[in-house]
Amino acid sequence: MKFPRLDADFKDTFNMLFTAHMPQVIQTALGLGLFDALKDDSMGTYELSGVLGADTGMTQALLEILREGGYLSKEDGRYALDPVSREFFVSSSPAFQGKVLTAMCNMSNLLGNAQKIMTEGGATHDDRAWANEEMMETMLQGGRGGKIQSAASFIASLPEFSSMRSMCDIAGSFGYFSMGILDRNPDLSAVVYDLPEVAEAAGPYIAKAGYEGRLEARGVDLESGEDFGTGYDLVFVSNYLYEWSRDHRIVDFLKQVRAALNPGGVFVSRHMTLDVKGEDLKSQLIMEFMTRLGGYPTHAISEARLTDALKQAGFCDVTVRQPEDGSYDNTLDIAARVAVS
Incomplete structure (x- = not known):
């Protein structure tokens, strides 16, 4: 077998294949009540997994992702909320963004059908889709953020x-x-x-x-x-x-x-x-693509x-x-x- 001589590095793209799942990771933590559980005090993995009713090993892996992502801190084996998670992911916070995260994760489903939409067409955008209580609550959460x-x-x-x-x-x-x-x-x-x-x-x-x-x-x-x-x-x-x-x-x-x-x-x-640059432009271009896929x-x-x-x-x-x-x-x-x- 003859292997190709590589002139480019696939490392950053390979890492992106995993980091792209960060919204789902945060959504899992929200669903478990992880951020709410840490609202008043820090906890170790074993104690927190017991409170959540979750597997200890899986909880430890989840906590480490959130720590590395800047949503938790860790000291002497105990995890605590960082400012971003305390402000936006604790359900009692006035700036809670749980519904926004769920809405954006749902929007990303468009990308799974992008090829079909681009070649066969998709749904026409309907402004009346905003006229429901769930969407209003989501928009209010996003605004408060x-x-x-x-x-x-x-x-x-x-x-x-x-x-x-x-x-x-x-x-x-x-x-x-x-x-x-x-x-x-x-x-x-x-x-x-x-x-x-x-x-x-x-x-x-x-x-x-x-x-x-x-x-x-x-x-x-x-x-x-x-x-x-x-x-x-x-x-x-x-x-x-x-x-x-x-x-x-x-x-x-x-x-x-x-x-x-x-x-x-x-x-x-x-x-x-x-009219932005860097990561801001990347996120805006993806939003623009998703917007057009949505009609x-x-x-x-x-x-x-x-x-x-x-x-x-x-x-x-x-x-x-x-x-x-x-x-x-x-x-x-x-x-x-x-x-x-």
Whole structure:
């Protein structure tokens, strides 16, 4: 047998075949209640496996993966939570991300059918898939993990923010971003627009969260030409402009947004972008691939594309925050103003 002479090293790719399973490893730990068990005190392998009702040897292997991954620390044979796992994987934490992890693992199933979808076609994306309680809970968890805080921080940094009184949140689900923004300005009220079935489901969430009277959900079908009113100091969109960005329609939509704003009003867009580097770019490219496999046109808008469309729509004085300047999920934040007459 003649073996080939190798000019490249397969080591990094070989390691990737195993590290790619890290989400499933964390999901297993969550399902066992491992992070919750370590919330109050550190434990050794034998003690922890007893609490979990799991095999000791397998538990020890799982703990070592989590330690090496930066989710646990180990001292004198006892394992303890690291800050990331304490913040995001303990079920009682306000920033718990368990549902987000499960959703992303489910999304990865698209990759198992990628070849078939690419050659035979797949399902058409349905925005109404977001109109259910489970998805709303998942989106809220994801927002609490840093997205809401990041968006609210950017908007609160705008010089106009303290004088704003009325806000419109387009395609804002049940208004979880609006809630974070309202918390920064007690004189601000908001209307969140989404599909009628989403708006109907949003009402109880808004009341339960304590924003009734300051935040209202209204149903609208923008694809059918319905509008979202006028007289706003702030119009906010997050992860919505993608479908509009495919053609000239984005300029038409942004003109509608400008008409809804008061003179001196501000439009803020929060969207993922491929204008990043390194591991951030790798994750964004995989997300983009999965998005297209799922029947959606794109999940990224470049700064150049959006700022050009904003100028064509008549906006001025653009403020940009790059992903590396504050958003953990590779989000590009852009604020654009309506000129004061």
